[in-house]
Amino acid sequence: MESEARGKEKKHLHDRIFVKRPTLCCCCINLRVGVIIITVLLLLHGIWYAAMALSGVETFVSHLPKIAAIGFGVLYILVIPVAVFGFYAITKKNPNLLQIFSRLFWSSITLLILLHLIELVFSLVWRDDIIANCEKDINYLVPSNSSTSTVPYSPNAPNQNVIDKACTQGVNLFLLWSAINFLIFNLLLSVYFGTIVEAFSREELRKQELIS
Structure with a gap:
């Protein structure tokens, strides 16, 4: 009896974590509101990275043709x-549209994960070039007595060795953060968001079936 009770307790805990929670809430808020927030994040994500890519501001894109x-x-x-379609589907409260949105959302995050992975890989490949560009950008800080110096000579100014080390450390930290950002935000969080959107579409479909 005791083992059976423990088994039921474990099953109840499993259901609370993996079954009931994804269909009732998103980040401890209402599931519908959570999906709206996720859709807003998807929209902002697309706008931001599209602007970065087209403007050439991002380090990775600056190396591309x-x-x-x-x-x-x-x-x-x-x-x-x-x-945009997600907002429309949520507003209409149409389970069929939400099912379509769920599939499109999974396709979108798969595309985003792939793009971010490509960026990460090529950033690692182009590490030396990024360091060289960093050194070039701040090379004017190197003290010099020559007439070509862009700043007056100062004994306290960083020398070339200091700049080289600073750029190397900065780029290494940037690449480390890029890898962490990819794993946590671009991969794990995206998959979690996809699960929430799918759970919401299934919940709305279940409600419609109960009504009909």
């Missing part, structure tokens, strides 16, 4: 209409 950078921007733009 212009046509390739535009291609990345266009791919990021593709998630924007998905988010």
